[in-house]
Amino acid sequence: MKKTSLSKLRCPKTKSKLAIKSIAIEIGDEIVEGVIENEKGFEYIIKDGIVDFITEEDLKGDAGFARNYYKGIAHTYDQNVDITFSLYFEDELKVRNYMIDLLGLKPNYKILEISAGTGKDSEIILKRLKSDGELFCLDISPDMLKFNKQKLDKFSKNSEVVCGTACDLPFDDNTFDALYCFAGVGHFPSIKKGLSEMARVVKKGGKVVFCEKNVPEWLRETTYGKILINNNSMFAYDAPLKYIPVEARNVGIRWIIGNVHYVVDYEVGDGEPKGNFDIPLPGERGGTFNTRYFGKLEGVSDETKKLAKDAQSKLGISMYEWLDNLIKHEAIKILNG
Numbered sequence: 001m002k003k004t005s006l007s008k009l010r011c012p013k014t015k016s017k018l019a020i021k022s023i024a025i026e027i028g029d030e031i032v033e034g035v036i037e038n039e040k041g042f043e044y045i046i047k048d049g050i051v052d053f054i055t056e057e058d059l060k061g062d063a064g065f066a067r068n069y070y071k072g073i074a075h076t077y078d079q080n081v082d083i084t085f086s087l088y089f090e091d092e093l094k095v096r097n098y099m100i101d102l103l104g105l106k107p108n109y110k111i112l113e114i115s116a117g118t119g120k121d122s123e124i125i126l127k128r129l130k131s132d133g134e135l136f137c138l139d140i141s142p143d144m145l146k147f148n149k150q151k152l153d154k155f156s157k158n159s160e161v162v163c164g165t166a167c168d169l170p171f172d173d174n175t176f177d178a179l180y181c182f183a184g185v186g187h188f189p190s191i192k193k194g195l196s197e198m199a200r201v202v203k204k205g206g207k208v209v210f211c212e213k214n215v216p217e218w219l220r221e222t223t224y225g226k227i228l229i230n231n232n233s234m235f236a237y238d239a240p241l242k243y244i245p246v247e248a249r250n251v252g253i254r255w256i257i258g259n260v261h262y263v264v265d266y267e268v269g270d271g272e273p274k275g276n277f278d279i280p281l282p283g284e285r286g287g288t289f290n291t292r293y294f295g296k297l298e299g300v301s302d303e304t305k306k307l308a309k310d311a312q313s314k315l316g317i318s319m320y321e322w323l324d325n326l327i328k329h330e331a332i333k334i335l336n337g
Contacts, residue, residue: 001030001031001036001046001050001051001160002029002031003020003030006018006019006036008136008160009162009170009171011038011039011042011044011170012053012164012165012168012169013038013042013168014038014040015172016039017038017039018038018044019036019037020034020035020036021034021035021036021043022034030049032046032048032049033046033047034046036051047142050142050146050161050162050163051163052142052163052164053162053163053164053168054140054163054165058140058165058168058189060189061189062186062187062188062189063140063165063187063189065187066140066141066184066187067140067141070141070143074143074146074147075143075147077117077147078118078120078147087258088257088258088260090257090258095256095257096120096121096124098256099209099256099263100125100128100180102207102209102252102263103178103180103207103265104178105125105128105178106133106177107128107130107133108129108132108133109129109134109176109178110133110134110135110136110175110176111125111129111133111134111135111136111176111177111180112135112136112138112169112180112201113136113137113138113179114138114166114169114179114181114198114210115138115139115140115166115181115182115184116145116148116161117139117183118147118148118151119137119148119149119150119151121180121182122137122151122152122159123152125180126157126159129157130157131156131157133157133158134158135158135159135160136159136162137160137161137162138161138163138164138166138169138170139161139164139184140163140164140165140184140187141163142163145161145163148161165188166181166184166188166194166197166198167190167193167194169197169198173200173201174202174203175201175202175203176201176202176203177202177203178206178207178209179202179206179207179208180209180210181210182210183213185212185240186212186213186234186237191240191243192240192243195210195243195244195245196243196245198210198245199245199247199268202268203268204268204270205267205268206268207267207268208264208265208266208267208268209264210263210264211256211261212234212239212261212262213232213234213235213237213260213261214235214237214238214255214260214262215228215229215235216239216255216259216260219259225260228260235260239253239262239264244264246271246272246273247268247269247272248269249267249268249269249273250266250267251264251265252264277289277293283318284312284313284319285318285320286317286319287318287319287324291320291324295324
């Protein structure tokens, strides 16, 4: 871990700043082995130049499986990952570049890659940056990150690898210009929290792109879909559209890589969208979106409702205008009486 990276990292649980507690081995600006701690003295170990923010609590369910699984295949991952693409007659480099293009990167961007693995996409991203750009790579597996770090250390550009969980990202709000995640979402302990964290750490107007395997509904009953689900049950997981955060704007979703991997891309907005809900609505009901939603009163009998409609029609004004004036007038008269 580079000492200069410490100012950008935060305790994943408290989001407080971190400090160096001890250094056992350092080379230049890099801490190869050491310990950092949060303001309460909770420690995180640095080993092989990689800080590990993972706790036992983070390894529940699929996350624990993923960490152990990738520990066993990290050394052969790069040699075998092409199967993911050749299985569907896809060009691996073309697909990876297509997804990274969705980020709309600029050379000076600060980028976070989640589930960065051994760095197949990390290299492509870093090549698009200049000296004032920056790439942080996060993965749950320190074993995968060792190979990622070897790739990125060959570049004379700003980069850092961090072992952590997407559900508690070790960064402040609005830190990055873009965020990328190719696979890994299916292993999040909480997909809802993980997707929320993605939006949290990206600046307003920044881009988020994430991809995961999924046989869509229209292919579930095909032999093609059944074969894939039989081989890996993750293909049967639902695409997490209901967990896309309210901050998402201009959302795009498509299925690529054999039509069995969804890709979601969106711009990060500020909270939920805003609507011009006070615009007057035409017609006999009248009112606005807001008055129709917030201005509801107790219901009336069918007879009274019919009489009200007849009276409103005779007056030639909207039901909203008549009732609002009528109720306001009567309420003021009672209150002042």
